[in-house]
Amino acid sequence: MIALIPRTTPAPQWQLATPLLAVLATMLTGGLLFAIMGYDPVAAIRTIFWDPLFGPASGYSRPQLLVKAAPLILIASGLAIGFRAGIWNIGAEGQYIIGAITGAAVALAFYPLEAWWLFPLMVAAGMAGGWAWGMIPAMLRNWFGASEILVSLMLVYVAQRIAAWMAFGPMRNPQGMGFPGSRNLQQYPSAANPELIAGTGAHWGVVAAAVAVLGTWVLMSRHIRGFHIRAAGTAPRAARFAGVRPAVLVAFCLGLSGALAGAAGLFEVAGPAGQITDRIGVGYGFTAIIVAFLGRLHPVGILLAGLLLALTYIGGELAQLTMGLPAATVQVFQGMLLFFLLGFDLLTRFQIRRRVRA
Amino acid sequence: MMIDPISIFLVLLGAATPILFAALGELVAERAGVLNLGVEGMMITGALAGFAAAYGTGNPFLGFLVAAIAGAAISLLFAALTQVFLGNQVASGLALTLFGLGLAAMLGKPFEGVRAPVMPAGPLRINWIVWLGLVMVPALWWFLNRTRRGLILRAVGENHEAAHALGYNVRLTRLAAIAFGGAMAGVGGAFISIATVLQWTEGMTAGAGWIALAIVVFSNWTAPGVLAGAWLFGGVTVLQLRLQAAGVAVPVQLLSMAPYLATIIVLVAISARQKYSRRAGTGAPGSLGTNFHALR
Numbered sequence: 001m002i003a004l005i006p007r008t009t010p011a012p013q014w015q016l017a018t019p020l021l022a023v024l025a026t027m028l029t030g031g032l033l034f035a036i037m038g039y040d041p042v043a044a045i046r047t048i049f050w051d052p053l054f055g056p057a058s059g060y061s062r063p064q065l066l067v068k069a070a071p072l073i074l075i076a077s078g079l080a081i082g083f084r085a086g087i088w089n090i091g092a093e094g095q096y097i098i099g100a101i102t103g104a105a106v107a108l109a110f111y112p113l114e115a116w117w118l119f120p121l122m123v124a125a126g127m128a129g130g131w132a133w134g135m136i137p138a139m140l141r142n143w144f145g146a147s148e149i150l151v152s153l154m155l156v157y158v159a160q161r162i163a164a165w166m167a168f169g170p171m172r173n174p175q176g177m178g179f180p181g182s183r184n185l186q187q188y189p190s191a192a193n194p195e196l197i198a199g200t201g202a203h204w205g206v207v208a209a210a211v212a213v214l215g216t217w218v219l220m221s222r223h224i225r226g227f228h229i230r231a232a233g234t235a236p237r238a239a240r241f242a243g244v245r246p247a248v249l250v251a252f253c254l255g256l257s258g259a260l261a262g263a264a265g266l267f268e269v270a271g272p273a274g275q276i277t278d279r280i281g282v283g284y285g286f287t288a289i290i291v292a293f294l295g296r297l298h299p300v301g302i303l304l305a306g307l308l309l310a311l312t313y314i315g316g317e318l319a320q321l322t323m324g325l326p327a328a329t330v331q332v333f334q335g336m337l338l339f340f341l342l343g344f345d346l347l348t349r350f351q352i353r354r355r356v357r358a
Numbered sequence: 359m360m361i362d363p364i365s366i367f368l369v370l371l372g373a374a375t376p377i378l379f380a381a382l383g384e385l386v387a388e389r390a391g392v393l394n395l396g397v398e399g400m401m402i403t404g405a406l407a408g409f410a411a412a413y414g415t416g417n418p419f420l421g422f423l424v425a426a427i428a429g430a431a432i433s434l435l436f437a438a439l440t441q442v443f444l445g446n447q448v449a450s451g452l453a454l455t456l457f458g459l460g461l462a463a464m465l466g467k468p469f470e471g472v473r474a475p476v477m478p479a480g481p482l483r484i485n486w487i488v489w490l491g492l493v494m495v496p497a498l499w500w501f502l503n504r505t506r507r508g509l510i511l512r513a514v515g516e517n518h519e520a521a522h523a524l525g526y527n528v529r530l531t532r533l534a535a536i537a538f539g540g541a542m543a544g545v546g547g548a549f550i551s552i553a554t555v556l557q558w559t560e561g562m563t564a565g566a567g568w569i570a571l572a573i574v575v576f577s578n579w580t581a582p583g584v585l586a587g588a589w590l591f592g593g594v595t596v597l598q599l600r601l602q603a604a605g606v607a608v609p610v611q612l613l614s615m616a617p618y619l620a621t622i623i624v625l626v627a628i629s630a631r632q633k634y635s636r637r638a639g640t641g642a643p644g645s646l647g648t649n650f651h652a653l654r
Contacts, residue, residue, distance in 0.1 A: 145633035157618040165611035328463030335457025342445035
């Protein structure tokens, strides 16, 4: 028989190895799935994981990597901090949508004014919107003990409907000939979030993602609040005796992750998406949860995991185009990745020994 | 238009049924100490598998059977992660939801645009599955409170260490509870695709699984409470649809928020009562959400 002996601290070598194992297992299982569905498994895996970077069309797809990775990294950085403390913000998708709406609202309110301060103001508004949407579950948990998991999730559906309402109602483009959707911010220079260096895909959201990685690293490893967060996550009772106030942490973590998700939403609506539509939420908020876990809740890990998941998006689109794979394949891959990671995580927390009969 | 209370009640019963099934299943899992956030993923899996089977065979009842099996089968992924690999329950449940939504969307493509076979009406013009849901409420209450197996299940959920020390198989009990929860969620999801909408669309469960999770909290972990919660939710849904149909001067998108807002409000009210009530504690099982690992 096999026995599992709990480790006192997670094994560092397995913490690095398990994400790689999970990716490998996902590729193998994914290949198997493709084979069952009647596709060439080797070609499918190569199309998803290799061609976007080095294939014939990589000149187009490589810049997309940063475009897709930026929101994921930005959102996951915030989520990971909460997850460390045992605070489960599952509603980043809603905070992302609200950030896009509040940010775009500022731009539309000043249209057609051209001013240098407009874009910074939009970023601030996007972050404030995301923050406020994140503070709803935080306050409801602090005041009434309501589960932040369920409240933040319900607010995703509410946010989606607010976006639809905005696209069909108050924010509809008056020159849009009756089509739903706001004005296109890409065509409004002061409000647009363009590519900063031609051919790289890098926009202000990419810069913000880099700042978020650095900032969360400093917070978690160099700041007393980061220490409080880690303490609250590993030993909540001990943390309370050490003077950590749970309510403050809940507000801080949900507010911060909400603000970062809101910023991601604003950068998206002012850049790649261009306008508020009823489909402004494309699931980055949920995929970011996978990014956070795959990145071991560590800023550098999240950077790498964000790039990998961005690759699956682009590779998935490519496979859809060239091989006719269903669009939802990407989502299945992402789900499998998380499954395998959580499974292999056993190795970081337990030692596996052969049980000796006494 | 005459307002016929009986027909409104029938619509309410139908609107409440998917949530009722999913929430009853989750109730059993949570009473065994397992917090499975994968309800939405299991529901959508059941919605697709059930629809595919009903469409393929022309028999809606077979569809529900397949949906239950599919829901239970996919729940075993969560069971393996949490019971065998001792993974975090919150993260594993989320993984199940994300995976289930993706898998159903991927496999469901060929079933878009076709209609499900019409179900024969049951007694009193009420769908058979609605009846089944209503019967499940007292049946589960009886099982949990009046049977030996129900007692063991509650013991495992209340204090897994103690249950283990008494010689009960914590892991097996939880596996069975998770699979039952999956089967119920599968039937709930299939009710949406086979009996309500009569077709398959991507993401058609639209958060019903999450509302079911909230209703378990609302119920204070009791079967009659789950029924009350599901009816409350069904009532809000029906009211919202009636207001839409009546052309109230509120945008449709805002009206359709009502079920989610109602869920939040109810969740807050119940949580507040549980937090500030004189009788300390809630009906939440003691070991809810924590994994069990037997060293000996």
